[in-house]
Amino acid sequence: MIHLATTGLGPVYDGVNHLLRSPEDLLPVIAMSLLAGLHGQSDSRRVLFVLPLSWIIGGLGGFASGVEFMPGVLTALSCMAVGALTALDRRMSPNVLTVLTALLGLLHGWLNGAGIATSRGDLLALLGIGTAVFVLVSVGTAIVVSLKAAWQRVVVRVAGSWIAAIGLLLLGWAMRRPH
Amino acid sequence: MIALLHTGKGAAAGLLAGLEHPLSGWDHILAMVAVGVWGAQLGPPAIWLLPVTFPMMMAVGGFLALIGVTLPGVEVGIAVSALALGMVVAMEVRPRLTIAAVIVGVFAIFHGYAHGAELPAGQSGVTYSIGFVISTGLLHATGIAIGLIHRWRAGARALRVAGAVIALAGVWFLWGALR
Numbered sequence: 001m002i003h004l005a006t007t008g009l010g011p012v013y014d015g016v017n018h019l020l021r022s023p024e025d026l027l028p029v030i031a032m033s034l035l036a037g038l039h040g041q042s043d044s045r046r047v048l049f050v051l052p053l054s055w056i057i058g059g060l061g062g063f064a065s066g067v068e069f070m071p072g073v074l075t076a077l078s079c080m081a082v083g084a085l086t087a088l089d090r091r092m093s094p095n096v097l098t099v100l101t102a103l104l105g106l107l108h109g110w111l112n113g114a115g116i117a118t119s120r121g122d123l124l125a126l127l128g129i130g131t132a133v134f135v136l137v138s139v140g141t142a143i144v145v146s147l148k149a150a151w152q153r154v155v156v157r158v159a160g161s162w163i164a165a166i167g168l169l170l171l172g173w174a175m176r177r178p179h
Numbered sequence: 180m181i182a183l184l185h186t187g188k189g190a191a192a193g194l195l196a197g198l199e200h201p202l203s204g205w206d207h208i209l210a211m212v213a214v215g216v217w218g219a220q221l222g223p224p225a226i227w228l229l230p231v232t233f234p235m236m237m238a239v240g241g242f243l244a245l246i247g248v249t250l251p252g253v254e255v256g257i258a259v260s261a262l263a264l265g266m267v268v269a270m271e272v273r274p275r276l277t278i279a280a281v282i283v284g285v286f287a288i289f290h291g292y293a294h295g296a297e298l299p300a301g302q303s304g305v306t307y308s309i310g311f312v313i314s315t316g317l318l319h320a321t322g323i324a325i326g327l328i329h330r331w332r333a334g335a336r337a338l339r340v341a342g343a344v345i346a347l348a349g350v351w352f353l354w355g356a357l358r
Contacts, residue, residue, distance in 0.1 A: 021190075023305050087231060154227045161231040162312050165238035169308035172245030172295060176304070 011121070015128020018112075019136075024075040024170065025108055025129075026136075031082035031163045032104060033137045034156050036097065037144020038086065043094050044141035047101045052134040054102040058109025059116070059126040066117035072174030075111065078104055079167030086160025089153070105133075193303030197310020200294055201318060206257050206352045207290060209345045211315055213264035214283055215322020216338055220271055220329050221279065228276065229283050230319035234312050236284035240291025241308065253296075254356040256289030262349025268342025271335075290315075 006014060019025055029051070036047035062068075082104065085092075092100070109126070116125055144156055201207045211233070218229040243250060264286065266272075274282070294311045325341075328334030 023309055087235075158227060158231055158316070161235055162316055165234040165312050166309050168235075168238040169241050169245070169295070169312070170305060172242035173304040173308070176245045176247075 011124035012128035012131070014122070015125035015130075016132045017128075018125065019129050019132040023166070024072075024079070025112070027163050027166060028075070028078045028082050028104055028108065029133055029136050030140060031079065031086050031160060032101060033140025034144055034160055034163075035082060035086045036101070036137070037141040037147075038089055038153065038156060039092070039094075039097060041145050043097055044137075044145055046094060046098050048134065048137050048141060050098055050101045051105045051137055052130040054105025055109035055112070055133050056126055056130040058106035059113035059129070060109075060123075061106075062110035062113025062115075063117045063123055063126070064113075065110075066114055068111060068114040068118065070174075071111045071115070073171060074107060076167050076170035076174055078107060079170055080164050081167075083160045083162070083164030083167050087157050087164055089157050089160075190303040190306045193306035194310040197294075197307035197312075198314045200297065200307075200311050201290075201314040205348065206261050207293075208318060209348055210257065210260040210264050210286065210290065211318035212322040212325065213261070213268050213342065213345050215319040215324075216326040216341065217264060217268050217279070217283075217322075218319075219323050219326020220268065220335075220338060221273060221276075225276055225279055226323060226326075228280060230316065230323065232280045232284050233287045233290075233319060234315055236287035237291030237294070237315060238312070240288035240293075241295030241311075242291075243288070244292045244295030245304075250289070250292045253289050253292050255353065256286065257293060258349055258352035258356045260286035260289060260349075261352055262346050265342050265345030265347070265349050269339050269346055270342070271339060 019029070032047060032051060036044040082100075085100075109129075112129055113123075113126060115121075116123065147153060147156065201211065214229055214233050218226040221229070240250070263282070267282070326338060329338055
């Protein structure tokens, strides 16, 4: 569920602030940047535009519906999936990567939009979130694409495995039962 | 703008607690450094595969703790992990990669379970999880860095001695766990 902190700078900056302070949304964006970067420049360009766009489209849908469905579990699963794909460094066709990116954006966007609606927030926050996603993906993919040495790719894959591990723990927190 | 105010209370404390938790006991520290050292002794691909396996399986242990599954003998498992990992470093055991990964993975479950079951009250579980995965990864990296001296004969000998010291510490931990 989205928790918009009021920065005092308006809803767009509230959205930027939300993404940067929400590991549940931030980690899948980082993981997708790493995954796209491992796929090279051309695929990274696709992800750079598809992810923010699908995030905003999903957000509009979520805002219109106002329905959130298991946000903790779904964000954890997305974290695990993209982190694991990065760790495995599986080569995917550009179309599969694009569909995966769009699904990720639609899911998180939907949950953000629904959260904004239920907390009676301003829809403009979505624009801030989308902008922050764009900036993060552009920086993240640019760094990974520039890495040439084999060990540097390994470091990226290790980072993916950490994100997958964190995703599994997030799932645990979402399903938590006290001892 | 009306929004749920999310001040991040507990988030920073959770992150710090998570970073600190793997450093809070010598049993954790020595076992995780030993994983990195063993990976360095074995060389590629074990040098990065073992430190990837550990956080992933540690997350499985944390997940089990969070969903309320009871795992008996956690402290004994952690102590045995220091003993066994110290021994494989001391003896420079070179099993097949899958067997090495299984050994590391099984022990990681006990460490993860202990981390997952011990979240301090009032702190964010999400940032706590991020903290302890990062901290664990950095301990492995430390082990790998230490293990790089393996390329020199004296360094290889020093690592074996260090492994023996870790194994002895494991005996001490086991004694404490069984008392």
